Amino acid sequence: xxxxxxxxxxxxxxxxxxxxxxxxxxxxxxxxxxxxxxxxxxxxxxxxxxxxxxxxxxxxxxxxxxxxxxxxxxxxxxxxxxxxxxxxxxxxxxxxxxxxxxxxxxxxxxxxxxxxxxxxxxxxxxxxxxxxxxxxxx
Amino acid sequence: xxxxxxxxxxxxxxxxxxxxxxxxxxxxxxxxxxxxxxxxxxxxxxxxxxxxxxxxxxxxxxxxxxxxxxxxxxxxxxxxxxxxxxxxxxxxxxxxxxxxxxxxxxxxxxxxxxxxxxxxxxxxxxxxxxxxxxxxxxxxxxxxxxxxxxxxxxxxxxxxxxxxxxxxxxxxxxxxxxxxxxxxxxxxxxxxxxxxxxxxxxxxxxxxxxxxxxxxxxxxxxxxxxxxxxxxxxxxxxxxxxxxxxxxxxxxxxxxxxxxxxxxxxxxxxxxxxxxxxxxxxxxxxxxxxxxxxxxxxxxxxxxxxxxxxxxxxxxxxxxxxxxxxxxxxxxxxxxxxxxxxxxxxxxxxxxxxxxxxxxxxxxxxxxxxxxxxxxxxxxxxxxxxxxxxxxxxxxxxxxxxxxxxxxxxxxxxxxxxxxxxxxxxxxxxxxx
Numbered sequence: 224x225x226x227x228x229x230x231x232x233x234x235x236x237x238x239x240x241x242x243x244x245x246x247x248x249x250x251x252x253x254x255x256x257x258x259x260x261x262x263x264x265x266x267x268x269x270x271x272x273x274x275x276x277x278x279x280x281x282x283x284x285x286x287x288x289x290x291x292x293x294x295x296x297x298x299x300x301x302x303x304x305x306x307x308x309x310x311x312x313x314x315x316x317x318x319x320x321x322x323x324x325x326x327x328x329x330x331x332x333x334x335x336x337x338x339x340x341x342x343x344x345x346x347x348x349x350x351x352x353x354x355x356x357x358x359x360x361x
Numbered sequence: 362x363x364x365x366x367x368x369x370x371x372x373x374x375x376x377x378x379x380x381x382x383x384x385x386x387x388x389x390x391x392x393x394x395x396x397x398x399x400x401x402x403x404x405x406x407x408x409x410x411x412x413x414x415x416x417x418x419x420x421x422x423x424x425x426x427x428x429x430x431x432x433x434x435x436x437x438x439x440x441x442x443x444x445x446x447x448x449x450x451x452x453x454x455x456x457x458x459x460x461x462x463x464x465x466x467x468x469x470x471x472x473x474x475x476x477x478x479x480x481x482x483x484x485x486x487x488x489x490x491x492x493x494x495x496x497x498x499x500x501x502x503x504x505x506x507x508x509x510x511x512x513x514x515x516x517x518x519x520x521x522x523x524x525x526x527x528x529x530x531x532x533x534x535x536x537x538x539x540x541x542x543x544x545x546x547x548x549x550x551x552x553x554x555x556x557x558x559x560x561x562x563x564x565x566x567x568x569x570x571x572x573x574x575x576x577x578x579x580x581x582x583x584x585x586x587x588x589x590x591x592x593x594x595x596x597x598x599x600x601x602x603x604x605x606x607x608x609x610x611x612x613x614x615x616x617x618x619x620x621x622x623x624x625x626x627x628x629x630x631x632x633x634x635x636x637x638x639x640x641x642x643x644x645x646x647x648x649x650x651x652x653x654x655x656x657x658x659x660x661x662x663x664x665x666x667x668x669x670x671x672x673x674x675x676x677x678x679x680x681x682x683x684x685x686x687x688x689x690x691x692x693x694x695x696x697x698x699x700x701x702x703x704x705x706x707x708x709x710x711x712x713x714x715x716x717x718x719x720x721x722x723x724x725x726x727x728x729x730x731x732x733x734x735x736x737x738x739x740x741x742x743x744x745x746x747x748x749x750x751x752x753x754x755x756x757x758x759x760x761x762x763x764x765x766x767x768x769x770x771x772x773x774x775x776x777x778x779x780x781x782x783x784x785x786x787x788x789x790x791x792x793x794x
């Protein structure tokens with residue numbers, strides 16, 4: 224199953240990120256993965272959280288522009304070459320990656336990588352077909 | 362040097378008689394030949410025979426920019442079309458432009474007005490005028506061109522832009538008079554400094570700067586950077602173009618060529634004529650115009666008139682430097698921009714809200730820089746930076762084609778642009794003028 228990622232539009236102004244994290248803290252939302260895409264003027268903060276609905280409600284209430292996007296959370300072994308193998312698979316099966324980042328989640332000896340792929344259904348099908356472990360909940 | 366002492370240093374009493382004769386002639390002519398004016402005067406209950414003194418001009422109805430747009434292209438023509446020798450149009454604005462049509466005589470008046478203007482800056486036939494105002498529909502380029510020719514000076518028709526070439530030409534031909542916008546003058550001085558060119562060592566000795574508002578501080582800076590005298594000139598497309606008013610060597614107020622362009626200052630709210638020295642909206646009547654004469658044209662520029670003895674010997678009335686506008690028009694690098702145009706352009710871009718803020722500043726380059734802040738709507742907001750980047754580029758391209766100026770778009774978060782209950786504040790002008 225795919226999971227929901229929250230994307231938040233942020234102007235590049237000081238204190239903006241602090242504000243967002245405070246909103247989430249007040250809503251008792253735990254951030255499990257985080258990444259920022261930035262340009263000169265604005266950034267997009269991408270988050271994987273434990274309580275998506277609560278987080279979205281709190282962010283919207285705070286007047287932030289946020290939306291959810293479906294992503295894949297793939298669990299891999301925490302050792303050299305694991306990510307390379309996934310990449311090789313994705314390349315061979317034409318799963319196009321738009322971006323990826325790592326998560327704090329995962330059991331001991333494991334790592335979780337969040338993938339935003341062009342075609343989520345195809346991506347999901349490939350990872351399941353090849354027996355990769357996909358997280359459904361954080 | 363006074364180009365035409367007979368008219369510029371005329372006894373004011375004699376000039377008033379001349380102005381009245383010209384006004385009377387003009388009013389009779391437009392009443393007879395231009396249905397637009399006849400209707401306007403009939404509606405106002407005034408006829409040419411009511412004009413029995415110069416002061417009676419206040420009985421005549423005003424002409425506005427909207428009138429000019431509504432009568433586009435030839436609705437105000439007061440002469441046979443075959444007599445038209447040249448057409449100019451207002452710079453930059455979208456929608457319906459404002460037309461100025463010139464007969465041979467109108468061009469001659471313009472030449473004379475501009476020759477007087479250049480002479481006000483000390484130019485003579487021995488000078489080489491480097492003209493960096495844009496040539497084309499914009500009146501700046503050709504206006505200076507005609508004036509310099511009339512003066513008998515050597516004119517270099519550079520037009521705007523291409524700064525390195527400007528500097529090369531300035532050096533090679535020993536240009537002595539520079540004509541351009543004041544912000545471009547400062548920009549060029551910086552380019553020269555960066556290229557290691559000693560602009561002060563050149564032969565330049567004076568400059569006529571206009572087409573945008575500027576300040577005493579900018580004058581000091583231009584004069585210091587170039588080692589020249591910098592003169593303010595004023596004009597607008599509707600009223601012939603540059604040459605309406607200009608500074609003399611005293612550099613204190615602009616002499617209006619009032620034998621051609623009759624000025625009044627009015628209260629913009631009541632339309633009442635204000636006495637000399639009182640600040641209000643500048644209004645012009647083109648006393649000798651044949652092509653597209655204007656009766657009491659409201660410029661929207663705010664200033665006051667000064668009737669005083671100038672040590673230069675000219676007896677023409679002076680207008681003070683401009684204080685601003687009665688509408689929200691911005692002049693960006695010489696191009697007229699109304700915030701409503703930006704709003705209309707935004708509405709046409711799918712998904713954008715007309716929530717915007719225009720911030721105008723003069724950056725380190727001394728050129729006007731415009732930042733347009735646009736709120737990102739939820740629908741516009743993608744998860745990826747590329748969709749937002751492409752939206753930004755799209756808005757920039759649309760603005761460039763609609764407004765004729767390049768501005769920088771900054772996407773901002775929804776509801777971050779201040780909402781106001783009354784008239785929205787759309788413009789922050791940080792330029793110090």
